[in-house]
Amino acid sequence: MKRLQCGISENEKIAQSFYKMRVESLYLARNSKPGQFIEVQCSDGIEPLLRRPLGVHRILKNGIDLLYEVVGKGTAMLSEKKAGEEIDLIGPLGNGFMLNEKTILVAGGIGIAPLLALAEQLAYSKKQKIHVFIGAKTKEHIICAEDFKKIGCDVSVSTEDGSRGYKGLVTNLLNKLFDDETIKPSNDTTIYACGPVGMLKTVARIAKTNQIPCQVSLEERMACGVGVCLGCPVKVKGGEYKMVCKDGPVFNAEEIAW
Amino acid sequence: MVDLSVKIGKLKLKNPVMAASGTFGPEYGELTDINSLGAYITKTITLKPRQGNPPPRIAETASGMLNSIGLENNGVEDFIKDKLPKLSKIKIPIIVSIAGEYDNELKELAKRLNKIKRINALELNLSCPNIKRAPLGFARGRQGAQMIAQDKDATYEIVKAVRRSTALTVIVKLSPNVTDITEIAKAAESAGADSVSLVNTFLGIAVDIETKRPKLGNVTGGLSGPAIKPLALKFVRDAYKCVKIPVIGIGGIMDYKDAIEFMLCGAAAVQIGTANFVNPDTSIEIIGGIRKYLAINKIKDARSLIGKLEI
Ligand SMILES: Cc1cc2nc3c(=O)[nH]c(=O)nc-3n(C[C@H](O)[C@H](O)[C@H](O)COP(=O)(O)OP(=O)(O)OC[C@H]3O[C@@H](n4cnc5c(N)ncnc54)[C@H](O)[C@@H]3O)c2cc1C
Ligand SMILES: Cc1cc2nc3c(=O)[nH]c(=O)nc-3n(C[C@H](O)[C@H](O)[C@H](O)COP(=O)(O)O)c2cc1C
Ligand code: FES
Numbered sequence: 001m002k003r004l005q006c007g008i009s010e011n012e013k014i015a016q017s018f019y020k021m022r023v024e025s026l027y028l029a030r031n032s033k034p035g036q037f038i039e040v041q042c043s044d045g046i047e048p049l050l051r052r053p054l055g056v057h058r059i060l061k062n063g064i065d066l067l068y069e070v071v072g073k074g075t076a077m078l079s080e081k082k083a084g085e086e087i088d089l090i091g092p093l094g095n096g097f098m099l100n101e102k103t104i105l106v107a108g109g110i111g112i113a114p115l116l117a118l119a120e121q122l123a124y125s126k127k128q129k130i131h132v133f134i135g136a137k138t139k140e141h142i143i144c145a146e147d148f149k150k151i152g153c154d155v156s157v158s159t160e161d162g163s164r165g166y167k168g169l170v171t172n173l174l175n176k177l178f179d180d181e182t183i184k185p186s187n188d189t190t191i192y193a194c195g196p197v198g199m200l201k202t203v204a205r206i207a208k209t210n211q212i213p214c215q216v217s218l219e220e221r222m223a224c225g226v227g228v229c230l231g232c233p234v235k236v237k238g239g240e241y242k243m244v245c246k247d248g249p250v251f252n253a254e255e256i257a258w
Numbered sequence: 259m260v261d262l263s264v265k266i267g268k269l270k271l272k273n274p275v276m277a278a279s280g281t282f283g284p285e286y287g288e289l290t291d292i293n294s295l296g297a298y299i300t301k302t303i304t305l306k307p308r309q310g311n312p313p314p315r316i317a318e319t320a321s322g323m324l325n326s327i328g329l330e331n332n333g334v335e336d337f338i339k340d341k342l343p344k345l346s347k348i349k350i351p352i353i354v355s356i357a358g359e360y361d362n363e364l365k366e367l368a369k370r371l372n373k374i375k376r377i378n379a380l381e382l383n384l385s386c387p388n389i390k391r392a393p394l395g396f397a398r399g400r401q402g403a404q405m406i407a408q409d410k411d412a413t414y415e416i417v418k419a420v421r422r423s424t425a426l427t428v429i430v431k432l433s434p435n436v437t438d439i440t441e442i443a444k445a446a447e448s449a450g451a452d453s454v455s456l457v458n459t460f461l462g463i464a465v466d467i468e469t470k471r472p473k474l475g476n477v478t479g480g481l482s483g484p485a486i487k488p489l490a491l492k493f494v495r496d497a498y499k500c501v502k503i504p505v506i507g508i509g510g511i512m513d514y515k516d517a518i519e520f521m522l523c524g525a526a527a528v529q530i531g532t533a534n535f536v537n538p539d540t541s542i543e544i545i546g547g548i549r550k551y552l553a554i555n556k557i558k559d560a561r562s563l564i565g566k567l568e569i
Binding site: 001002003041046047048049050051090220221222223224225226227228229230231232233234235239240241246 | 322484
């Protein structure tokens with residue numbers, strides 16, 4: 001991990017309230033792993049004060065991409081940054097995903113962000129079929145589906161209002177896959193999931209019922225991002241707390257006291 | 259060459275800048291050089307392990323943040339066996355921050371740490387706003403006071419008890435959640451404290467209006483960051499005027515200018531907290547900034563700034 005002033009080479013709106021920022025950094029390109037995150041300084045002053053954690057969305061040759069949804073002050077300020085400007089980053093932070101052979105990826109909303117880096121790495125290193133489930137509120141909130149298709153993933157989409165793909169929750173769609181004996185994934189498949197905690201909980205249950213491993217990427221409010229402030233706890237089985245920033249953000253679903 | 263060194267009790271610091279308890283540590287790794295600081299202060303430890311408060315533990319507020327960590331730590335035995343050996347790369351003085359609900363607990367802690375060579379001083383955290391139990395274990399403690407540092411008699415007795423159990427330099431960390439800081443600071447001094455440090459965080463609440471719930475799992479938390487600086491300066495000046503022991507200034511320091519404001523209001527040294535999260539190099543930049551300020555103003559010695567507010 002390093003603190004870096006990186007050049008922004010791109011910062012574009014890719015859909016309603018979603019932005020993609022490309023930052024130049026050989027260091028981040030070489031040292032980032034899928035599932036890790038960056039602490040981003042959104043303002044030049046003290047408002048907002050704290051850095052904002054954003055997942056590594058893509059790992060490129062000369063830098064990385066960040067994908068973010070504008071939800072408040074910090075992300076709104078980020079969206080105002082222009083190509084050519086600099087941004088203050090600390091990273092890469094956290095543990096990252098453990099790569100396995102056969103995989104299913106499940107994304108809820110902006111939870112898609114770290115999964116593209118993962119899919120690209122899996123597609124590159126393991127040459128295998130990856131099945132991606134993407135769930136969102138409406139078709140306007142479905143992002144990156146094409147990026148996954150481009151690298152050869154099977155993509156299944158669900159929206160809560162039915163405006164694209166399956167109508168309902170992405171976890172219902174996932175359940176249908178497991179309920180159908182003819183297409184049911186084998187036990188050596190791993191599920192990787194990122195999204196709202198309710199979704200992750202359901203995905204964890206589906207994985208458990210079907211006795212397959214599941215890795216989830218969690219979110220918690222953060223201050224330091226490195227494990228010093230003890231501000232980002234998640235309760236694990238056994239009752240104690242682990243820190244999302246340092247022990248995670250990726251956890252074995254089995255480990256979490258849902 | 260300007261002289262930045264300062265003495266706190268028996269402790270000699272090469273410069274007056276320390277990182278505040280709970281906000282800094284070896285976890286920062288290569289991000290910054292701990293050994294440039296005046297001293298390293300540990301996260302507060304207690305006699306027995308404490309799990310800390312439920313999440314969320316952090317809420318950002320205007321130019322500041324609320325935290326409700328709740329003194330999560332694995333207890334003193336784990337600190338001695340596991341944490342301390344990992345601090346072997348630290349060459350500057352180590353100040354161990356300790357807290358407890360009862361005088362016996364603090365006495366015991368002080369005794370356990372007294373014999374350990376690597377430990378140079380204790381900071382008695384009598385002011386954590388995030389633990390619920392009222393201190394009851396001492397004779398004259400006002401029942402219902404949430405923190406020891408809210409009660410001058412309790413402060414006196416606890417500091418006295420610790421003073422008797424250790425030869426180490428004792429710094430007493432005070433709370434701003436009081437009506438009259440001078441009586442608490444004086445109680446600490448007369449009980450034998452070598453120094454007082456202030457402020458710890460201000461109790462506060464933040465509310466999510468969509469869910470109508472508090473933003474912190476613990477409902478209340480402690481406010482820190484630039485938002486509290488003017489308040490903290492007033493506390494430091496009031497304490498400086500009433501005690502002879504060195505006062506350590508804490509609260510919202512982001513750069514060297516803030517640090518010098520504290521020194522002019524009476525701080526012999528300063529601690530940097532929340533700013534570390536934004537920029538882990540804050541303390542180092544402040545040391546450089548103070549040095550430059552002194553050079554430009556032809557001041558030889560940082561100590562001659564202390565309390566020199568011109569009125
Ligand atoms: C490890 C990690 C990786 C993340 N990766 C991404 C990513 O790749 N893309 C992305 O868009 N977002 C990501 N997030 C969430 C992102 O950090 C928050 O959306 C962001 O901090 C909001 O900042 P803000 O100032 O815009 O909003 P604020 O004004 O601070 O808050 C606006 C809303 O966002 C919610 N929020 C604030 N902070 C967090 C947080 N840390 N986690 C979850 N919700 C939060 C608040 O509850 C509030 O409803 C990640 C979070 C974590 C912990
Ligand atoms: C996340 C966090 C954890 C803290 N933990 C401790 C602690 O364990 N012990 C302690 O004495 N003070 C603790 N503090 C208080 C700070 O040491 C400091 O007194 C306070 O934050 C004010 O300084 P600042 O505005 O520079 O942050 C903590 C503060 C924060 C923000
Ligand atoms: S954000 Fe500080 S410990 Fe995780």
